[in-house]
Amino acid sequence: MTESGDAFTSDPDGRSLPPWARRAIFSLLVGVAALYYLRGLLEALRPLILVLLVAFFLSFALEPAVNRLERAGLRRGLGTTLVMAALVTALGGFGIQVGSLLAEQVTEFSENVPAYLSDVDEWLEDSFGIENATADLRADYDTGALASWLGEVADDLARFGTTVVNVLFQLFTVGMFTFYLVAEGPKLRRLVCSFIAERHQRHVLEVWDLAIEKTGGYILSRSVLALGSSLAHWAAFEIIGLPSALALALWVGIMSQFIPVVGTFIAGALPLVIALLGEPVDGLWVVVVIAVYQQIENYVLGPRITSHTMQLHVAVAFGSVIAGSAILGVVGALLALPAAATIQAIIAAEAERHEVAEHLQEASSQRRGHSDRFEPPSDDSDEA
Numbered sequence: 001m002t003e004s005g006d007a008f009t010s011d012p013d014g015r016s017l018p019p020w021a022r023r024a025i026f027s028l029l030v031g032v033a034a035l036y037y038l039r040g041l042l043e044a045l046r047p048l049i050l051v052l053l054v055a056f057f058l059s060f061a062l063e064p065a066v067n068r069l070e071r072a073g074l075r076r077g078l079g080t081t082l083v084m085a086a087l088v089t090a091l092g093g094f095g096i097q098v099g100s101l102l103a104e105q106v107t108e109f110s111e112n113v114p115a116y117l118s119d120v121d122e123w124l125e126d127s128f129g130i131e132n133a134t135a136d137l138r139a140d141y142d143t144g145a146l147a148s149w150l151g152e153v154a155d156d157l158a159r160f161g162t163t164v165v166n167v168l169f170q171l172f173t174v175g176m177f178t179f180y181l182v183a184e185g186p187k188l189r190r191l192v193c194s195f196i197a198e199r200h201q202r203h204v205l206e207v208w209d210l211a212i213e214k215t216g217g218y219i220l221s222r223s224v225l226a227l228g229s230s231l232a233h234w235a236a237f238e239i240i241g242l243p244s245a246l247a248l249a250l251w252v253g254i255m256s257q258f259i260p261v262v263g264t265f266i267a268g269a270l271p272l273v274i275a276l277l278g279e280p281v282d283g284l285w286v287v288v289v290i291a292v293y294q295q296i297e298n299y300v301l302g303p304r305i306t307s308h309t310m311q312l313h314v315a316v317a318f319g320s321v322i323a324g325s326a327i328l329g330v331v332g333a334l335l336a337l338p339a340a341a342t343i344q345a346i347i348a349a350e351a352e353r354h355e356v357a358e359h360l361q362e363a364s365s366q367r368r369g370h371s372d373r374f375e376p377p378s379d380d381s382d383e384a
Helices: 019-071 076-128 135-143 145-158 160-170 172-183 185-193 198-240 245-258 263-278 280-306 314-328 330-350 358-372 379-383
Strands: none
Touching: 019 076, 019 172, 019 185, 019 198, 019 330, 076 172, 076 245, 076 263, 172 185, 185 198, 198 245, 198 263, 198 280, 198 330, 245 263, 263 280, 314 330
16 A cells, blocks of 8 residues: 555556646646637627727727817717717718619619620621520520519619618617717726826827827728719719719729728729620720729829828738738728728837948948859969
8 A cells, every 4th residue: 555645646556646736737627628718708709899899990980070079169979979970871871872773773784684685696696606595594584583583683782772771770789889989088098097007098098099090090081082082983984974973983982992902893893894784885984984093093192191191001001901801801801901000100109219320231231242242262272
């Protein structure tokens, strides 16, 4: 029989584990269980976390406008209500305009399907000698299957504007969080600072103000560019003769400015398709107009506007959008640009910078230049 005492416990093989080993194993098991539970908790709270992130983003974007109304003498709560009402009205109007446009175009396409199929048959027969290539499609349309499907799509698109309004009501939680974050912004900052030592309060308030400034600047610059894009494309689409030129221009302006990376392609696809359904040459003019305006915006309008609101390198913006979309999906992609601008501004404001030693840089350049040149061995070395 093995003597155990107070420090050891015997196992069946006669070996013993010290108390610290048992405690370490127990702590490891508890830690693994806690991490597993925490992972499940975060997954369950993911929708709420996304709601809070969107609410913070909206509050940062809306607070500059509310602050201006407050300085003009309006109560903060009333100013917040007016700004949020304007935002909801703008989004609802945009949804109704685009939904009506899509419904109208799908209905018109459904009515003109026989003519389109006949044109395709005629072109294939004249060009390649293929007869009745779309016979099956015409049979489906004549039996009413295709027409019925297109009619259902048109009805769904006609309710697009109403759906947008319903979604806004379903996002009531986001609106409530946003309202209180904006209306109670100063009180919230005071509450947060009350838990922080006085020497750190200034940094917290500076970071908070930078986030509001950069996010508000992002929304302001995007809104100005969207307005300019919408007006320019509205005039161009009217000249080309596209149907619902105003709705198409709003689509191009808003999608190209507020959808990161691929927004321009999404914005140009809809007017291009609608133009091609009418006259193919109109599609060519649409491509020309969008391409020319993008060059003007990228090299003339964009730099001048964003230089006063949010300066962000193109590579940094692209990388931040990819990282944001990988972490939080669409929400992360939308929040990536203002978040990157805020982080960049914080680093620029807080990081310590030093003067570059020019003589060291020149010496390094000279060393690189000597190392790049091939120097043949001297005669002395050969003799040695």
